[in-house]
Amino acid sequence: xxxxxxxxxxxxxxxxxxxxxxxxxxxxxxxxxxxxxxxxxxxxxxxxxxxxxxxxxxxxxxxxxxxxxxxxxxxxxxxxxxxxxxxxxxxxxxxxxxxxxxxxxxxxxxxxxxxxxxxxxxxxxxxxxxxxxxxxxxxxxxxxxxxxxxxxxxxxxxxxxxxxxxxxxxxxxxxxxxxxxxxxxxxxxxxxxxxxxxxxxxxxxxxxxxxxxxxxxxxxxxxxxxxxxxxxxxxxxxxxxxxxxxxxxxxxxxxxxxxxxxxxxxxxxxxxxxxxxxxxxxxxxxxxxxxxxxxxxxxxxxxx
Amino acid sequence: xxxxxxxxxxxxxxxxxxxxxxxxxxxxxxxxxxxxxxxxxxxxxxxxxxxxxxxxxxxxxxxxxxxxxxxxxxxxxxxxxxxxxxxxxxxxxxxxxxxxxxxxxxxxxxxxxxxxxxxxxxxxxxxxxxxxxxxxxxxxxxxxxxxxxxxxxxxxxxxxxxxxxxxxxxxxxxxxxxxxxxxxxxxxxxxxxxxxxxxxxxxxxxxxxxxxxxxxxxxxxxxxxxxxxxxxxxxxxxxxxxxxxxxxxxxxxxxxxx
Numbered sequence: 001x002x003x004x005x006x007x008x009x010x011x012x013x014x015x016x017x018x019x020x021x022x023x024x025x026x027x028x029x030x031x032x033x034x035x036x037x038x039x040x041x042x043x044x045x046x047x048x049x050x051x052x053x054x055x056x057x058x059x060x061x062x063x064x065x066x067x068x069x070x071x072x073x074x075x076x077x078x079x080x081x082x083x084x085x086x087x088x089x090x091x092x093x094x095x096x097x098x099x100x101x102x103x104x105x106x107x108x109x110x111x112x113x114x115x116x117x118x119x120x121x122x123x124x125x126x127x128x129x130x131x132x133x134x135x136x137x138x139x140x141x142x143x144x145x146x147x148x149x150x151x152x153x154x155x156x157x158x159x160x161x162x163x164x165x166x167x168x169x170x171x172x173x174x175x176x177x178x179x180x181x182x183x184x185x186x187x188x189x190x191x192x193x194x195x196x197x198x199x200x201x202x203x204x205x206x207x208x209x210x211x212x213x214x215x216x217x218x219x220x221x222x223x224x225x226x227x228x229x230x231x232x233x234x235x236x237x238x239x240x241x242x243x244x245x246x247x248x249x250x251x252x253x254x255x256x257x258x259x260x261x262x263x264x265x266x267x268x269x270x271x272x273x274x275x276x277x278x279x280x281x282x283x284x285x286x287x288x289x290x291x292x293x294x295x296x297x298x299x300x301x302x303x304x
Numbered sequence: 305x306x307x308x309x310x311x312x313x314x315x316x317x318x319x320x321x322x323x324x325x326x327x328x329x330x331x332x333x334x335x336x337x338x339x340x341x342x343x344x345x346x347x348x349x350x351x352x353x354x355x356x357x358x359x360x361x362x363x364x365x366x367x368x369x370x371x372x373x374x375x376x377x378x379x380x381x382x383x384x385x386x387x388x389x390x391x392x393x394x395x396x397x398x399x400x401x402x403x404x405x406x407x408x409x410x411x412x413x414x415x416x417x418x419x420x421x422x423x424x425x426x427x428x429x430x431x432x433x434x435x436x437x438x439x440x441x442x443x444x445x446x447x448x449x450x451x452x453x454x455x456x457x458x459x460x461x462x463x464x465x466x467x468x469x470x471x472x473x474x475x476x477x478x479x480x481x482x483x484x485x486x487x488x489x490x491x492x493x494x495x496x497x498x499x500x501x502x503x504x505x506x507x508x509x510x511x512x513x514x515x516x517x518x519x520x521x522x523x524x525x526x527x528x529x530x531x532x533x534x535x536x537x538x539x540x541x542x543x544x545x546x547x548x549x550x551x552x553x554x555x556x557x558x559x560x561x562x
Contacts, residue, residue: 025533029550032308033401045535053545060528060536064355067528071535074545217358269359269529270350272401273312 002286003293004279006040006261008238009186011123011161013040013095013261016294017251017279020242020265021046021099021125021165022071023216026089030272038276040261041095043125043189044085047115048100049107051077055132061198061207066217066244067266068196070210072132073101078111082118090120097163101127103136105153112158123161126154126185129192131169131214141167141192144179155184163240166190166231168220173227174234181235189240189263190231191224217266220244225257232258232299246274248281255282255297310404310531311339314397318374320390324453326381327424328390329366332398333374341368341375342407343432344522344554348530349377349389350399356384362527362549364427364499365403367434367460375402378456380424404530405553408432408497408520411441415494419465420482420508422448422500426456428522432497433464444468444493446485448504452476483507493517509557519557523548 004015019027021043027036036042054074061068075081081098089096098115102108108126115124128141128150140146151164164180166173168191177188193214198207224243232239241259245251246267254262264275271277282294291297315332322328348360367376381390392398408428411417417436419429426447433443443465449455452475461467468487469477478485482504488511498508499522512519525537525548532550539548541559546552 022535023529023533025531029529029531029533032310033312054535054538057538057540057545058526059538060526060534062356062359062528065358067359069528069534069536074535074538219355266528269534271312272529272531272533 002283002291003295004283005293006295008240008261009161011095011186015040015279016255016261016282017275018043018097018240018261018263019268019275020263021127023265023268026085027092027096028089030268033272034276037093039094039279041097042092043097043099043263044089045075046073046099046101046127046130047075047078047081047111048073048102049078049111051075051080056209058207058209059213061213063196063198063215063217064219066215066219068198068208068213068215069193070132070208070213072210073130073137078114082114086118086121090118095122096120097123097125097161099125099127099165101130101133101137103133105150107136108150109153109157112154116158116160121160123163123186124158125163125165125189126151127165127192129165129167131167131193131195131212132210138167138169141176142170144175147176148179148183151180151183151185161186163187163189165192167192168223168227168243169195174230177231177235181237185237187238187240187260188231188235189242191220191227191243194220194223216244218244218246221250225253228254228259229257245278246270248278248285251278251282252285252297255294256299256301258299260295260298309339310401312399312401314399315375317392317394317396317398320392320394323456326454327456328379328381329457330377330379330389330392331374332377333372338368338373338375339403341365341403343435344407344428345403345405346530346553347375347377347400347402348404351385351388353388354384357388359528360401360530361385361389362524362530364522365431366427367431378424378427401530405549406551408522408554409556410435410439411495413441415441416492417441417495417497418444418446418493420446420496420498420500422482422504423454424456425500425504425522426461428499429497430457430460430464433461437464444487444491446470446482446487448482448500481507483511496520498522506562509560509562512557520554521557521560522553523555524553
């Protein structure tokens with residue numbers, strides 16, 4: 001029997017597979033296709049202090065082995081979440097982590113305080129990396145100083161697991177990772193989407209209403225893997241790897257590169273039942289390679 | 305946990321019929337009884353084989369043949385995805401998630417209903433027509449296309465109601481657009497169901513509003529997930545941005561900002 005449990009700096013996961021924010025709704029959208037209790041956790045749709053309508057349609061463009069999105073954090077606000085959605089999802093037999101975003105440091109702090117009142121939410125993922133909002137979002141995640149400030153402010157009020165989601169749209173992601181580690185982040189998750197764009201040449205118009213958007217899907221995997229490897233070598237806190245993971249083999253690459261857990265994102269759109277299959281595939285790999293526990297895979301890449 | 309209503313299935317292609325250079329009719333079956341499906345719902349179809357068909361393709365449910373345990377889909381060949389799909393061979397298994405989305409609302413008894421379709425948008429109206437006929441509601445279909453060869457499944461539609469047609473070049477039915485058909489000047493309807501190109505639906509919606517007729521449209525916004533998770537396919541409505549895949553694809557025009 002392979003031990004699948006992961007201790008993510010205090011956050012207990014039954015296996016290393018989480019689902020990525022913005023690709024998994026609130027989990028409810030997926031219960032027709034899979035059993036949520038078979039994965040380590042779900043990171044629910046990004047939440048902000050106030051209701052956001054998001055960006056105008058069109059918000060997506062299919063690209064080779066991937067897609068661009070410009071949803072822009074559409075959500076009904078954290079109070080709606082805590083009053084209406086939380087009661088429906090709190091008893092899921094898995095970790096429910098809430099992704100928190102904001103335009104100002106005060107927004108992040110206030111949202112985190114409201115989430116802290118929800119006893120069955122074991123952690124938040126602080127989104128300092130959304131490329132699709134005009135204010136805040138990625139601007140916090142592209143500067144060490146700003147990233148440190150927002151993490152420090154949230155850390156003061158938020159006592160449970162604080163995961164910080166990093167953007168790849170920076171010169172050196174390890175500097176940002178170190179900055180948030182120094183302010184008390186419990187883990188970092190990476191990567192959020194890569195800033196990209198698409199043009200409809202026949203119409204001579206951008207495909208997205210916002211012109212640019214975030215690229216995700218299988219096409220980003222090599223970049224994400226490289227950044228996870230670099231970051232895992234730069235920080236002591238656990239790294240949660242994501243970016244194009246579409247199979248157990250992909251997930252195992254991220255673990256070997258140094259991730260302690262992984263998130264499945266855009267692949268949920270193609271196969272809504274994929275995340276438990278990835279968890280099973282990781283166990284099968286461990287059996288085949290003689291690993292007693294999944295946690296042994298973290299950083300087990302052989303170099304030289 | 306609630307009972308599942310939609311499923312990921314590998315359905316077997318039992319028949320593929322080329323209707324003209326642009327359209328194919330595909331019929332699929334399963335070993336097990338197909339899940340209940342309602343007119344207006346759709347499937348998210350996986351098209352394997354190319355980096356350019358990364359996401360699933362939303363396809364309307366055209367008809368369900370309960371006796372044969374078959375679901376029909378009408379495909380317009382427009383891009384890489386539908387081109388690949390149309391090359392499938394009888395016996396191939398195609399992966400799809402179905403049924404998805406909300407269906408058309410059924411009329412009150414005694415209501416006079418008109419089903420207006422254009423191009424590949426006629427697809428969901430066949431199943432709707434069949435269901436209305438089962439409820440003993442007389443059905444009129446008003447179907448439009450560029451020319452005679454683009455009018456699809458007329459033999460099928462005529463099983464469930466009276467079929468009126470328009471073509472842009474006048475090669476069949478009345479010449480012009482559906483909204484110019486003389487039927488709209490002579491008959492009074494209580495409810496219109498429509499699906500087709502957006503300019504056509506806008507024009508139908510405006511006719512319906514002018515004559516205070518209840519009108520439901522089926523939208524085809526670009527989608528990624530099809531199950532309400534990604535929030536990409538939203539339509540701006542009186543209730544804010546709503547997912548076409550989950551809150552639609554059928555909407556009453558009263559909630560749309562058309």
